[in-house]
Amino acid sequence: MIIGVVLGSAPGYSETFFSSKIQGLQQSGHQVLLFSGDNSNDFKLCPVILFPKQYQSRFKQAVILIWVYLSLLPFFKSVFKFVKMERHDGISWIRISKSLYSYAPIFKNKLDWLHFGFGTLALGGENLAASKQAKMAVSFRGFDIGVYPIKHPHCYRRLWDKVFKIHVISDDIAQLTYQHGFKDQAPIVKITPAIDTKYFSESNKTLIDTPIQMVTIARLHWKKGLNYTLEALSILKKAGFSFQYRIIGTGSEIETLKFTCYQLGLEKEVLFLGKLAHLEVKQQLEQSQIYIQYSVQEGFCNAVLEAQAMGLLCVVSDAEGLQENVLHNQTGWVVPKRQPQLLADKIIEVIELTEAKKKHIIERAILRVKKEFNIQKQQQEFLHFYEE
Amino acid sequence: MKKRQSIAIYSGVSQSTTFIERLIKGLVKANTNVYVFGSHIEKPTHHKNITYITYGQKWHKLVVLIKYSILLFIFKLKEKKRLDAIIEASGKGSYLLRLKYYPVLYHRPDIFHIQWAKSLEDWIWVEGFGMKVVLSLRGAHINYSPIIDKQLATLYKLHFPKISAFHAVSKAIAKEATKYGADADKIKVIKSGLNFDDFSFELKLYNSETPLEIISVGRDHWKKNYKLALDALFELKQLEKAFHYTIIGVKNNEALLHQRSQLRLEENVSFIDSLAFSEVQEAIKKADVMLLPSVEEGIANVVLEAMALGTLVVSTTCGGMAEVVFPNETGFLVPNRNVVTMYKTLIEVSELSIEDYQRITTQAKAFVENYHNENQMVTEMQSFYKTLKPQIL
Numbered sequence: 001m002i003i004g005v006v007l008g009s010a011p012g013y014s015e016t017f018f019s020s021k022i023q024g025l026q027q028s029g030h031q032v033l034l035f036s037g038d039n040s041n042d043f044k045l046c047p048v049i050l051f052p053k054q055y056q057s058r059f060k061q062a063v064i065l066i067w068v069y070l071s072l073l074p075f076f077k078s079v080f081k082f083v084k085m086e087r088h089d090g091i092s093w094i095r096i097s098k099s100l101y102s103y104a105p106i107f108k109n110k111l112d113w114l115h116f117g118f119g120t121l122a123l124g125g126e127n128l129a130a131s132k133q134a135k136m137a138v139s140f141r142g143f144d145i146g147v148y149p150i151k152h153p154h155c156y157r158r159l160w161d162k163v164f165k166i167h168v169i170s171d172d173i174a175q176l177t178y179q180h181g182f183k184d185q186a187p188i189v190k191i192t193p194a195i196d197t198k199y200f201s202e203s204n205k206t207l208i209d210t211p212i213q214m215v216t217i218a219r220l221h222w223k224k225g226l227n228y229t230l231e232a233l234s235i236l237k238k239a240g241f242s243f244q245y246r247i248i249g250t251g252s253e254i255e256t257l258k259f260t261c262y263q264l265g266l267e268k269e270v271l272f273l274g275k276l277a278h279l280e281v282k283q284q285l286e287q288s289q290i291y292i293q294y295s296v297q298e299g300f301c302n303a304v305l306e307a308q309a310m311g312l313l314c315v316v317s318d319a320e321g322l323q324e325n326v327l328h329n330q331t332g333w334v335v336p337k338r339q340p341q342l343l344a345d346k347i348i349e350v351i352e353l354t355e356a357k358k359k360h361i362i363e364r365a366i367l368r369v370k371k372e373f374n375i376q377k378q379q380q381e382f383l384h385f386y387e388e
Numbered sequence: 389m390k391k392r393q394s395i396a397i398y399s400g401v402s403q404s405t406t407f408i409e410r411l412i413k414g415l416v417k418a419n420t421n422v423y424v425f426g427s428h429i430e431k432p433t434h435h436k437n438i439t440y441i442t443y444g445q446k447w448h449k450l451v452v453l454i455k456y457s458i459l460l461f462i463f464k465l466k467e468k469k470r471l472d473a474i475i476e477a478s479g480k481g482s483y484l485l486r487l488k489y490y491p492v493l494y495h496r497p498d499i500f501h502i503q504w505a506k507s508l509e510d511w512i513w514v515e516g517f518g519m520k521v522v523l524s525l526r527g528a529h530i531n532y533s534p535i536i537d538k539q540l541a542t543l544y545k546l547h548f549p550k551i552s553a554f555h556a557v558s559k560a561i562a563k564e565a566t567k568y569g570a571d572a573d574k575i576k577v578i579k580s581g582l583n584f585d586d587f588s589f590e591l592k593l594y595n596s597e598t599p600l601e602i603i604s605v606g607r608d609h610w611k612k613n614y615k616l617a618l619d620a621l622f623e624l625k626q627l628e629k630a631f632h633y634t635i636i637g638v639k640n641n642e643a644l645l646h647q648r649s650q651l652r653l654e655e656n657v658s659f660i661d662s663l664a665f666s667e668v669q670e671a672i673k674k675a676d677v678m679l680l681p682s683v684e685e686g687i688a689n690v691v692l693e694a695m696a697l698g699t700l701v702v703s704t705t706c707g708g709m710a711e712v713v714f715p716n717e718t719g720f721l722v723p724n725r726n727v728v729t730m731y732k733t734l735i736e737v738s739e740l741s742i743e744d745y746q747r748i749t750t751q752a753k754a755f756v757e758n759y760h761n762e763n764q765m766v767t768e769m770q771s772f773y774k775t776l777k778p779q780i781l
Contacts, residue, residue, distance in 0.1 A: 147645075150645050151640065227615070253610075255532075255536050256610040258535070259536060259611075262536075263683060263725070264725075337650075338650075
């Protein structure tokens, strides 16, 4: 089978999710082609085919446009079919001509499957797979179904009727597709993310030291709910707890978060570490006792899996996939989102647990991650996804 | 005849925010010579006492630069050479600096009033050329930027002690500026003023039985903290209080759209893009409550406007808001970042009798008329400028 995977950009070193999936398919004798907007990460696991760029210079854009259109002539049959289907869907000629330019590399390659890595990437490309007599798969991972359709209602209306199979990373994400107009037109398959459980494994550490070491790995983005986390930590501080909280990641919310720390008197307790290398992230996890992921929207969150695998006590919100990622009171704790007081109460409860109880939770979490979220299992599930 | 004082109001552009434009208009009407330097947008004030020296597109910039280079060469060669040396020493792009600096040096106003503290470093040189620098202490530039940007805080600490005088929009911001070395004795608090001809007060026939109409007006910025308002309104909805909340100035904020959807507030909350001044006024008048959930403000103009129009204010205690909103007298105050107090206060407001509502809004109107009127602001500004004697070089 030849499987074309569409991504915004080729995966980086730390994005093991895509790499392991591609490796698994290749090991089973399938060919994978990656279509993406850029390959600045120098991804080499499979051929990376870049989409044509947009140019500022009108002249340059016109010349390249003509060249790209001419290069589609040998693939006239599928191009013609695509145009016909788009016109049938009421798409304007301008949008069709833009799609032909953008998706030109896809027309030029023989495919059995065309898999869009995120729902938003499939917008405008709903008829691509059918025009090439390939099957269309779409993954929904969080933002693409949890946030984007709120701003763009009915954006997936066309997609639901064209997709052959849908991949989701959690049951909650599956549920969200129904909220946005999906009516079981295609099968939905849940395949959760997976991590390298050998790399992320428990290290020898003392549980709950003073000051308590807490950590979050997250882009500084509103959906990560870091403002609520800081509010909770200020309650913790007022209650007399001594702690250090490290946030690993960068993003547009840095200004508001730093100001929040200042106003809440958390400047000494909260450290913004920025983006760290893979190894440094692991070292930070090794030094910490509690992992917090209090997002307001979250597909699943690999970082929480990694933290569990490394023996951290995980406190997460109930946003989408997080409540599947962590089983409340069994492998960690799930707190209703946007409720800093409840989060603070839960962190205090966790701190004050007996060592035996903490150990019990950690052991269960490690066991579950190893069993349920390992790469081999995920690879098998993807094989079935395409082969069934 | 005694020479009239000349003041440069510098915000970097020819058309600035409402309150700066109000100051300019007030000064020129009160017979002060005003210069406006900077990039050309519009020339909103037309008066014999105002001189705009602005630059637009590339070619226009070149014309302005050549003109002032020649004028300085002919009339102020010595000063030009001194300024050129400063420009060279700064290590910044000399073309742009010459374009910005030459007109100021040529016209040499008595006072160079900088509106935004972040641009201070570029203008500290004017003190050495017989001009007095006045720096306005406003909002973000004092209240949070130097907290987040430590380099900026260092620059403030370096330059604030060199400044002739500061104008603060609230007592709170004046206090904040002293953290960066501003001499408290050199700070004059002059609060923003409204032109009451633009605001017609209406005594509302408030009815606590009808759904509470709440409004916020402001740009789409994190410091407005609308997410706090949505969290508070979610609690209000749980208590089955009938209300509708409108935010003007926010249309496509992904985080707020998501929050509204997640909290199931679609029917209770509307986001409206920016509106014209008169439309905003109408919307404020129709509302029962002006809600200010901000985490940082100087003194929010929109609150003053709501008070002038007769709409009751519920505000956080951020910045200088407690200097305007006195609990149960001119409005209601809630502690910064406090969801619980905010929704409880909104409940309290929703249950006010018409007498209490009107008492508070009448007192609020009297307060802004007494302490936030444009004439008073301009008079105080002029007196403040007059205390600054021009330097004799």
